[in-house]
Amino acid sequence: MSKIVIIDYGAGNVRSVQFAVERLGYKAICSNDAEVIKSADKVIFPGVGEASSAMEELRKQGLDLVIPMLMQPVLGICLGMQLMCRFSEENHTDCLNIFPIDVVKFNEKLKVPQIGWNVINNLKDELFKGIAENSYVYYVHSYYIPENEYAIALTDYGVQYAGAIKKDNFYACQFHPEKSSDIGEQIVKNFIAL
Amino acid sequence: MLTKRIIPCLDIKDGRTVKGVNFVGLRDAGDPVELADRYSKEGADELVFLDITATKERRKTLIEMVEKVARRVNIPFTVGGGISSIEDVNILLRAGADKVSINSSAVKDPQLINDLANKFGSQCVVLAVDAKLIGDEWKVFLVGGRVETELNLFDWVKEGVKRGAGEILFTSMNNDGTKDGFANDALRRLSEEVNVPIIASGGAGTIQHFTDTFIEGKSDAALAASVFHFKEIEIVDLKNELAAQGIKMRL
Numbered sequence: 001m002s003k004i005v006i007i008d009y010g011a012g013n014v015r016s017v018q019f020a021v022e023r024l025g026y027k028a029i030c031s032n033d034a035e036v037i038k039s040a041d042k043v044i045f046p047g048v049g050e051a052s053s054a055m056e057e058l059r060k061q062g063l064d065l066v067i068p069m070l071m072q073p074v075l076g077i078c079l080g081m082q083l084m085c086r087f088s089e090e091n092h093t094d095c096l097n098i099f100p101i102d103v104v105k106f107n108e109k110l111k112v113p114q115i116g117w118n119v120i121n122n123l124k125d126e127l128f129k130g131i132a133e134n135s136y137v138y139y140v141h142s143y144y145i146p147e148n149e150y151a152i153a154l155t156d157y158g159v160q161y162a163g164a165i166k167k168d169n170f171y172a173c174q175f176h177p178e179k180s181s182d183i184g185e186q187i188v189k190n191f192i193a194l
Numbered sequence: 195m196l197t198k199r200i201i202p203c204l205d206i207k208d209g210r211t212v213k214g215v216n217f218v219g220l221r222d223a224g225d226p227v228e229l230a231d232r233y234s235k236e237g238a239d240e241l242v243f244l245d246i247t248a249t250k251e252r253r254k255t256l257i258e259m260v261e262k263v264a265r266r267v268n269i270p271f272t273v274g275g276g277i278s279s280i281e282d283v284n285i286l287l288r289a290g291a292d293k294v295s296i297n298s299s300a301v302k303d304p305q306l307i308n309d310l311a312n313k314f315g316s317q318c319v320v321l322a323v324d325a326k327l328i329g330d331e332w333k334v335f336l337v338g339g340r341v342e343t344e345l346n347l348f349d350w351v352k353e354g355v356k357r358g359a360g361e362i363l364f365t366s367m368n369n370d371g372t373k374d375g376f377a378n379d380a381l382r383r384l385s386e387e388v389n390v391p392i393i394a395s396g397g398a399g400t401i402q403h404f405t406d407t408f409i410e411g412k413s414d415a416a417l418a419a420s421v422f423h424f425k426e427i428e429i430v431d432l433k434n435e436l437a438a439q440g441i442k443m444r445l
């Protein structure tokens with residue numbers, strides 16, 4: 001059985017992610033231990049909160065050097081996705097630079113944060129196997145990743161932006177699959193099956 | 195496009211649902227976990243749990259309930275009631291809650307909003323406000339509507355958002371329990387004055403009331419309790435009807 005490790009660096013909704021994995025019948029370990037993380041078959045990198053303090057935690061625990069070097073499939077979620085980018089406008093934070101793209105703030109044309117259910121489309125990649133175009137997923141965020149060459153799903157909130165991105169073994173989604181009902185569960189299942 | 199949200203609210207005391215639920219087919223209507231699961235399967239977009247447990251010792255029961263809900267339910271949920279510190283929030287989020295709502299404690303110590311937003315991010319800080327229209331002014335009330343303050347609803351909400359609240363849950367005490375519709379004038383004004391999502395609460399009685407609050411009230415989400423608990427409105431029917439009226443819904 002696949003060994004799934006959720007990176008627990010003190011700034012995430014690790015339990016929600018763990019419960020979602022368990023609902024699918026798998027076990028997940030929450031850990032910040034570099035060796036445990038490296039030995040996993042699949043790594044999930046969640047995050048809720050603010051970019052600069054989350055990066056500070058990662059650096060303090062030495063995880064800023066571990067995460068970019070991982071070879072197995074890694075799934076960043078929400079803030080985890082943003083931290084995998086080069087830079088975030090949120091408190092001008094240098095991030096992990098796995099994806100050479102920058103995270104920017106929604107303009108105030110629409111309400112910020114975006115909270116609620118929105119659709120994903122232009123779906124590419126195995127991560128979305130069995131998921132119909134324009135399926136609803138749950139978002140809660142104020143910063144976003146503009147459409148770019150790594151995008152494997154797009155969403156529209158005043159601007160068309162990347163709902164999910166992929167580069168080599170690194171996957172990331174801005175929405176919360178662990179809170180996105182049956183659609184989200186299928187996405188987590190697809191990730192585990194990669 | 196982002197949808198409007200339908201949010202059933204469950205009042206919790208000592209880890210059990212109170213205020214009466216009238217669900218047929220539930221083994222135990224007082225079990226919030228079972229009710230939450232049912233609502234999520236029926237299409238609720240989010241859930242709110244309001245804890246009215248008075249004693250500190252019994253809060254442990256709430257934490258256990260939050261964890262059970264998070265294990266079982268795959269949609270987001272907010273927990274409110276009696277939250278007054280970073281530590282309170284930390285425990286709830288670690289147990290699996292997605293957001294917390296604060297009310298009286300934020301009025302007593304507005305800095306709490308800043309502290310929570312800085313520590314956990316604005317997206318998980320819901321500022322709940324109970325207000326009553328007295329004469330021509332909306333006044334903020336505390337302790338479940340028992341204590342009047344000098345605060346004006348709009349001033350307080352603007353201050354709360356400036357301090358970092360990511361969402362406003364506004365309950366109109368004039369409308370609450372009437373089943374006469376939501377306080378759409380005040381809701382619309384809130385939506386125009388602050389740039390965060392507004393959850394309408396108080397007054398839901400018919401499907402038309404939901405339509406009205408989304409259109410006239412410009413609300414982003416609508417919260418209700420008894421119409422769902424007593425099955426006066428089925429969430430599935432509600433969402434289908436709203437969608438048929440052109441309101442964006444997740445079906």
